[in-house]
Amino acid sequence: MAVDMVVEAFCRAFQCGARVMWEERTIRGPAGALAGLREEPEATRAVMRRAQMFRSEFLKGGRELPGFKMPGVIPHHGCCHSCGEPQADGGRCATCVIAVYVALDLMPPRISGE
Numbered sequence: 001m002a003v004d005m006v007v008e009a010f011c012r013a014f015q016c017g018a019r020v021m022w023e024e025r026t027i028r029g030p031a032g033a034l035a036g037l038r039e040e041p042e043a044t045r046a047v048m049r050r051a052q053m054f055r056s057e058f059l060k061g062g063r064e065l066p067g068f069k070m071p072g073v074i075p076h077h078g079c080c081h082s083c084g085e086p087q088a089d090g091g092r093c094a095t096c097v098i099a100v101y102v103a104l105d106l107m108p109p110r111i112s113g114e
Helices: 003-015 031-039 041-059 094-103
Strands: 019-021 026-028
Touching: 003 031, 003 041, 003 094, 031 041, 041 094
Parallel strands: none
Antiparallel strands: 019 026
């Protein structure tokens, strides 16, 4: 998965006005803004699949902030807290970080060094 390219593509798309249409399960925006997401369909689907799960967790409400975890994931040292994939420095992998921002309808940050 080309994570760096997808992170940049999501950042660029949202900066150019693209938005997730949750009811339609699609991203709408200027064609040029969406081109980068179309170049990496597998990675884009991975971000969106996680974003949909994280958004569902967030919309359940309650008094506590959600953990933004994929179902069945038990966080442990050296793995992403959200998806469980190996992550050398702990925390969340770039794919899950972007997915959290997308899930909350926030502008994704640029993540360097991933």
